[in-house]
Amino acid sequence: MRETLRTRLGWLHGWLGYVAGLVLTCIFATGSVAVFNMELTRWMQPEVLRAMPAPPTATALDAAARMVALEKAQGVLAFVALPGCRSPTLDVLHYNGHEFVGARLDPTTGALIPARATAGGGLFYNLHHTLYLNAQMGTVIVSIAGIALLVAIVSGVVIHIHALVPDIVMLRLSVARLRAWLDAHLLAGVLFLPFMVMMAYTGVLVKADMTLPGPPFHSMPLRTSSPPRAPMQALTYPPLAPLLAQARASLPGQEPGFILFAPNGVHIFAGDASSAFLTRDHADFRMPDGRALPVNTAASPVARTMQLMRGLHYARFAPPGLRWLYFLSGLCATTVMASGLVLFVMKRRRHAGHRQAHRLADGLNIAVIVGLPVAMLALLWGNRLVPVRLNGRESWETGIFFTVWGLCALHALFHALRGQASWAWRAQLGLAGLLGGSLTILDLLCCPAAFQALPGLHMAVDGMALLAGVTAIYARGRLERP
């Protein structure tokens, strides 16, 4: 066997791509969905019927401050998220170790909206950046996968450099199956190469303090799931409306987004949607008199560059059109990885198809490529079917998601290890088609008022589920052809 640069890098691309690809497919799929995390949370809380955000009134802000003080007295560090175009309510949130959860208030009256507790779109966001593991370990694993993606991209470009341009116009779905998968992998890979490089590079860079820390050689302190804090003395805060008006004046061009409460002051942060630079600029006010402290929004060019990297990766500044572009690009990047996983197994089927390791790889592919979407759709079904007043409802939803995914993985491995992987593909694609195709009906039956109040939001989420279902059924049909 003659060793050349192409064969050597082809081996690296294949093996590193496969091992990291199993994780990366999940990261990119959940990341693409997490672009709409707040919209998904709104879909999953049909009790919130407000369509447009309203500026918070003094009454509502004071109600939120009282709620924060109450939570603080119970040892919970809460903050206030102001209404914005993506979330029209005034939210009192805290971090539960995985995501931000809390109460929703009407921004006009300050009345509590009896919205169901839900894992919401935050579950996908959390899966994307920590794989729902411990914050440090999960982030490091995701960063390593990001570096592996960059290595796979560099090696993939080197081995295909002579055919990058022809690959853009080459898609032959009707030829042999292996060739069709390779065409799809190359076409999507070449077209979405800049997007994948941008997301992988910025993603690794924004968390580089954990993987490539500066001196001294230790990682930064992390916010992890810590035991509940001891109850603290309840604090009273000055009226927030005047502070908010002052903050708006001190942060020119940026709309306030969050209010954080510390024992010695109130900090009003600029919202993430203000610009492509994720600045975290803030106006500070001293307690208890509420006197404004000097605001410093100056940043060095390097700090501005880092703010831009964060902004580009998180895409919180993006208007709806750009958000859809991020979503579709993310899905296409997921397709590149998923097709790479399938190719890896198909290319080795003739020589190693009888081996258990090959069958295991086939089963893992099914669990990731079909099992994950099935679990996502099951989460949406769970949101509508789990009783609204159930205690610990968000944990039930999370439980449904992971249980369904686990069952899909077991089902896929069981059939793949017996050499019947195609049966598992067909069964799970059929299930995805059923869940995706009938979500609209379930949504209309369970929440007609919400569908009527927010038709755009519901049609978008239900439509995407329907599209996923139709794609699954189409893929199932193609599998049945010889």
Next chain:
Amino acid sequence: MTTDRIERVARLNRNRLVCAVAACLMAYVIARLLVRDIAPMPDATDLIHIGQMIAVFCLPVMIVVAFGVWRRHAGLIGVGTCGCIAAGIWVLVA
């Protein structure tokens, strides 16, 4: 496949695996040294960020070069030499 060919393929795969692991470890150590060379002081946040930007860019390239340029281990030796230079600068700065 003959036994001889199977053995050769197995040996080749083993060599590739060892080389890939060595390339990854070496590139990671050099990337960390790079960050420390560029930002020797813990409070130089801007320099740390510049170091991280360069290190994240160089890390995959170093892995591909160290693994891909295999003739007489030229890639590993080249990347290793860069590592020695980075370590030398670190010692000098320290």
